[in-house]
Amino acid sequence: MKPEKNKEGDKMEKETCTFSYCEKPEIVEHDTDLLLIGGGMACCGSAYEGTKWAAADNLKITMIDKAAADRSGAVAMGLSAINTYIGENTCEDYVRYVRADLMGITRDDLVYDLGRHVDDSVQLFEEWGLPIWKKGDDGFSMDGFQAGAAGKASLRDGGTPVRSGKWQIMINGESYKAIVAEAAKKALEINREATGVDQNLFERVFIVRLFKDANDPKRVAAAVGFSVRENKMYIFKAKAMVLAAGGAVNCFRPRSVAEGQGRAWYPVWNSGSGYALGMQAGAELTLMENRMVPARFKDGYGPVGAWFLFFKCKATNSLGEDYCADEGYLKDAREKYGKYVDGMGTTIRNHLMLNAMKEGKGPIMMRTDLAMQTINKKFIDELGEKEGKKKAKHLEAEAWEDFLDMCIGQAGLWAGKSVDPAKEHSEIMPTEPYLLGSHAGCAGFWCSGPSDIPGTPDHYHWGYNRMSTVPGLFMAGDICGASGHKFSSGSHAEGRIVAKSAIAFILDNPDFVPTPRKTADEMAAELYAPFEVYEKNKTYSTDPEVNPHYIKPQMLQARLQKIGDEYFAGISTYYMTSETMLAEGLKQLTLLKEDSAKMAASNYHELMRCWEQYHRILSLEAHARHIRYREETRYPGYYYRGDFNFIDDDKWKVFTCSTYDIETGEFTMSTREHKNIFPD
Numbered sequence: 001m002k003p004e005k006n007k008e009g010d011k012m013e014k015e016t017c018t019f020s021y022c023e024k025p026e027i028v029e030h031d032t033d034l035l036l037i038g039g040g041m042a043c044c045g046s047a048y049e050g051t052k053w054a055a056a057d058n059l060k061i062t063m064i065d066k067a068a069a070d071r072s073g074a075v076a077m078g079l080s081a082i083n084t085y086i087g088e089n090t091c092e093d094y095v096r097y098v099r100a101d102l103m104g105i106t107r108d109d110l111v112y113d114l115g116r117h118v119d120d121s122v123q124l125f126e127e128w129g130l131p132i133w134k135k136g137d138d139g140f141s142m143d144g145f146q147a148g149a150a151g152k153a154s155l156r157d158g159g160t161p162v163r164s165g166k167w168q169i170m171i172n173g174e175s176y177k178a179i180v181a182e183a184a185k186k187a188l189e190i191n192r193e194a195t196g197v198d199q200n201l202f203e204r205v206f207i208v209r210l211f212k213d214a215n216d217p218k219r220v221a222a223a224v225g226f227s228v229r230e231n232k233m234y235i236f237k238a239k240a241m242v243l244a245a246g247g248a249v250n251c252f253r254p255r256s257v258a259e260g261q262g263r264a265w266y267p268v269w270n271s272g273s274g275y276a277l278g279m280q281a282g283a284e285l286t287l288m289e290n291r292m293v294p295a296r297f298k299d300g301y302g303p304v305g306a307w308f309l310f311f312k313c314k315a316t317n318s319l320g321e322d323y324c325a326d327e328g329y330l331k332d333a334r335e336k337y338g339k340y341v342d343g344m345g346t347t348i349r350n351h352l353m354l355n356a357m358k359e360g361k362g363p364i365m366m367r368t369d370l371a372m373q374t375i376n377k378k379f380i381d382e383l384g385e386k387e388g389k390k391k392a393k394h395l396e397a398e399a400w401e402d403f404l405d406m407c408i409g410q411a412g413l414w415a416g417k418s419v420d421p422a423k424e425h426s427e428i429m430p431t432e433p434y435l436l437g438s439h440a441g442c443a444g445f446w447c448s449g450p451s452d453i454p455g456t457p458d459h460y461h462w463g464y465n466r467m468s469t470v471p472g473l474f475m476a477g478d479i480c481g482a483s484g485h486k487f488s489s490g491s492h493a494e495g496r497i498v499a500k501s502a503i504a505f506i507l508d509n510p511d512f513v514p515t516p517r518k519t520a521d522e523m524a525a526e527l528y529a530p531f532e533v534y535e536k537n538k539t540y541s542t543d544p545e546v547n548p549h550y551i552k553p554q555m556l557q558a559r560l561q562k563i564g565d566e567y568f569a570g571i572s573t574y575y576m577t578s579e580t581m582l583a584e585g586l587k588q589l590t591l592l593k594e595d596s597a598k599m600a601a602s603n604y605h606e607l608m609r610c611w612e613q614y615h616r617i618l619s620l621e622a623h624a625r626h627i628r629y630r631e632e633t634r635y636p637g638y639y640y641r642g643d644f645n646f647i648d649d650d651k652w653k654v655f656t657c658s659t660y661d662i663e664t665g666e667f668t669m670s671t672r673e674h675k676n677i678f679p680d
């Protein structure tokens with residue numbers, strides 16, 4: 001059967017939901033001033049900071065999370081290091097480090113702004129109860145509990161943290177997110193009592209769409225979503241919104257297969273909503289071609305940062321050679337990617353590792369055994385046999401805690417394979433790609449920066465700090481573009497920056513009364529269409545999972561991941577793509593987008609899964625269109641353009657930007673000039 005042409009751009013087919021087959025949800029309308037979408041690190045920062053600035057004018061703040069804020073977002077499982085703490089370093093150097101790791105193109109203003117605010121967030125975390133490692137009097141490390149018991153000074157009072165790298169500090173962080181969320185929830189409660197609303201924290205509510213305003217077509221009036229537990233649709237009307245719903249995972253076929261598919265590096269619940277919601281509202285994207293391909297312990301996706309930085313561990317090819325020092329690889333890389341190679345950033349290290357893998361010199365080995373032997377010897381040499389062994393044992397326990405804190409699955413995998421990393425090396429592997437604008441990634445929205453940094457060009461600063469090109473729609477954390485390496489602390493700090501400027505925006509625009517262009521019934525018809533499609537057609541086949549009239553979210557995901565993987569530089573092509581592959585992949589993705597009008601859900605969880613897939617489709621499409629537009633290989637080791645396998649600074653040292661038209665489904669691509677505000 002010929003597929004019907006979807007004339008509605010990226011919207012679901014009109015006829016789909018008249019609630020003839022599925023039950024209409026209860027519709028709850030909620031009015032607020034500042035709406036926070038996401039309950040992760042950034043929005044927790046916004047809730048905390050926003051409450052202070054909202055108090056004088058009694059402004060209402062509301063936070064929504066698809067999960068429960070105590071354990072939601074990328075920090076859910078806990079972390080063992082805070083990766084951005086400036087401390088004794090300078091913000092200028094932080095800018096240089098971030099820019100170098102992201103191959104020369106970042107927004108110095110945003111990075112500097114974050115650097116000058118981030119330490120205050122970390123010091124607050126410690127005050128709220130997060131144990132932070134400190135240097136002992138003997139120069140050795142004390143974990144957070146030992147330091148607390150020994151009465152070591154807090155960071156704010158001049159305590160010296162244990163650094164695992166120049167910018168990272170060690171923590172006992174299993175409960176990191178719960179601690180940060182507690183402060184955010186407390187702040188929201190203060191705001192709720194002051195403003196007299198019944199509720200201002202909505203958990204287990206999944207936001208599907210932002211709807212435009214009826215009177216001001218540039219602005220968004222409402223965020224609309226549904227409860228994943230009961231039959232309720234929510235319309236949140238707000239004068240300003242902070243969007244911080246994280247990046248996108250599972251757009252590409254993962255290395256884990258079958259029942260292992262739930263394993264990924266990026267949190268599986270950050271499904272591209274951050275990008276999709278902003279794109280659909282018309283916010284301009286930047287550097288969406290960028291992605292993150294972290295090298296992690298194979299299969300468990302366990303973190304390697306502490307091993308590399310703190311335990312001074314080396315990675316080698318299977319012959320024990322340092323592939324990052326291979327003269328042949330380096331010469332070839334310099335010819336293609338020039339001066340960026342010697343910066344030895346994340347992408348280049350990946351690139352050199354891939355060279356070794358392609359030559360059959362894998363598996364790539366993390367020499368955890370050698371690192372532990374060296375540490376043991378050093379401790380015994382310096383402290384004597386008994387004390388040295390005791391200290392080394394404690395450190396080994398900390399190494400295990402590193403995994404139990406933030407990736408318990410890795411510890412399980414080692415136990416299951418009878419591997420003791422202190423005695424045996426372990427394999428590492430570059431993962432499938434993820435889209436995010438933090439960590440060693442910078443894909444996100446083009447936002448206005450601060451106004452007070454000398455040398456900032458006008459096109460970096462046109463409005464309120466961290467406001468997107470849609471007035472009143474602010475971005476933070478993993479989706480604020482061109483400014484990576486925020487990590488957990490920086491995302492919290494950015495959330496605080498954003499809340500303050502969003503409140504200034506609300507106060508400067510007092511007459512705006514959010515009025516969604518669509519009626520509640522129209523919104524409900526769109527959101528609940530997958531229920532109607534399912535109920536209408538489910539008896540057509542004997543197995544409701546397989547049916548010619550609809551597609552279940554799991555199948556849709558399989559198709560999406562296959563397209564991403566095979567055409568847009570996933571693992572199966574060693575991250576290689578080209579104009580012809582991108583063109584074919586985009587053709588197939590367009591068909592998938594059309595077919596998404598037939599998504600079907602049999603329960604609330606599947607309804608969420610349907611919309612998650614839809615958000616992934618949009619995120620992946622933006623990613624592919626940006627890769628196609630940038631005719632060079634800016635991020636070798638993350639992806640390669642086989643037809644433009646070089647860096648071309650003369651033409652492409654620019655920000656690539658795009659806007660998405662929800663009515664036509666079309667992207668408009670452009671570039672913006674890049675400037676180093678701080679010299680190299």
Ligand SMILES: Cc1cc2nc3c(=O)[nH]c(=O)nc-3n(C[C@H](O)[C@H](O)[C@H](O)COP(=O)(O)OP(=O)(O)OC[C@H]3O[C@@H](n4cnc5c(N)ncnc54)[C@H](O)[C@@H]3O)c2cc1C
Binds near residue numbers: 042081
């Ligand atoms: C595996 C991993 C390891 C990391 N390790 C470290 C580390 O060691 N140290 C460090 O400092 N940083 C680390 N980071 C970085 C840090 O965790 C992130 O940069 C930070 O959490 C980003 O904050 P955010 O608020 O943008 O996103 P998140 O904290 O991920 O929050 C996103 C929120 O949006 C919600 N959400 C998503 N979609 C919707 C929707 N449609 N509707 C409603 N809510 C939605 C989610 O439930 C979540 O609450 C790590 C990140 C990852 C992924």
